[in-house]
Amino acid sequence: MSALYRFIHAEKANQPVTLLCRAVKIARSSYYSWREGEASRQARRAADEALAHEIAVLHIASRKTYGVPRIHAELQHLGRRVNRKRVDRIMRQADIQGVTRRKRRSLTRADKKARPAPDLIGRDFHAETPGTKLVGDITYLPTAEGWLYLACWLDLATREIVGYAMAGHHRASLVTDALKMAHGRAGLRPGCVIHSDRGSELGLNRSSQHRLPGAIVGVC
Template sequence: MGRAVNRKRVARLMHERGIRGVTRRKRRSLTRPDKKARPAPDLTGRDFHAEAPGTKLVGDITALPTTKGWLYLACWLDLATREVVGYSMADHHRGDLVVDALEMAAGRGRLRSGCIAHSDRGSEDTSSQFRRKIVELSLRQSCGRAGSCFDIAAAESFWALLKEEIGTRVWPDRATARAEVFDFIETFYNRRRLRKHKVFGYLTPAETRQRHQHDLAA
């Protein structure tokens, strides 16, 4: 409201009223490289842009804490629109977690033949199950370097946003966490969150995809 207030006073008032700001937990790395697997080449080179939807994806896995154990979430983002086109949740992070998320993206008709699916070198993304699905869907697999968060920076940025928006608390159970993640992705992030597009201006991810489709049809 235009008043200068000392940060110590703000800290005192927050402490007296039990108010806490949102803080990020230290990220629990889930990357467990399979030393026997031969990783795919890096086809992105840290270029997290795409000219058209369905041509380049980035994916990763994160873990959300509940009193009943961890809930693992896998997501695939379209780099042309930043829309979450596929995601899955489970009480494990085996290979079928990322496969289910990729199948969701393909089932929505959001992927083109030859689309790049970029991820880290975790055992889930280098598994034979995942490789077979890549071939089945006519995609191209791409892997960043082991232990480098910068090679999947777009996915890391999405995790940071998700955990800021829905909080960093421990959920009472996996069902509650699932419901909040679903609401965040489908209600807020894909359809309501504005981001600046270099051509179209401020649009939501879903609106960006629709604009691309409109231009293609024209």
């Protein structure tokens, strides 16, 4: 409808308004009402453009991290009295978005049915001989196809990652696959102790002792 009003407004210098309104089937009173409000609409658009520029500057200054709440607070701090809904609307129209903090995913879930494994490492995170003490954990990485889980084992003597595995799940098999790599690469010695938190995956959901070829590994 606004396009028809603008057409009449542009052509009224060449043709009578009455004829133009009749041609597009619009009442003259509606056109005149639109024309009276056009000045205020132009003023609002100009004000929105100016505010969008201020918001863009604040957003860039925040390294493109601020969303609507922080941008609104900054504008108020600068003495700009502006409605938060207006800030939200302008940011959406300009496709200005803040960084949303991802909800932290907890991977440590203790198995209540399993018997707690003894702490064989005793907070002593040092080792003189490679293949005698390992520490491990699971982390997760967001990807375009979903969460990717990574299990790693570090040798406390060499401070090297000696075993790792990645998968789209964090079941016990992810940890054992990483442990098998560690055994093949680091040559775990009989009685080698591996240490992790008490999460059910790193606890392997089984007993606290797991037999590998040539080594017995205790999970703390």
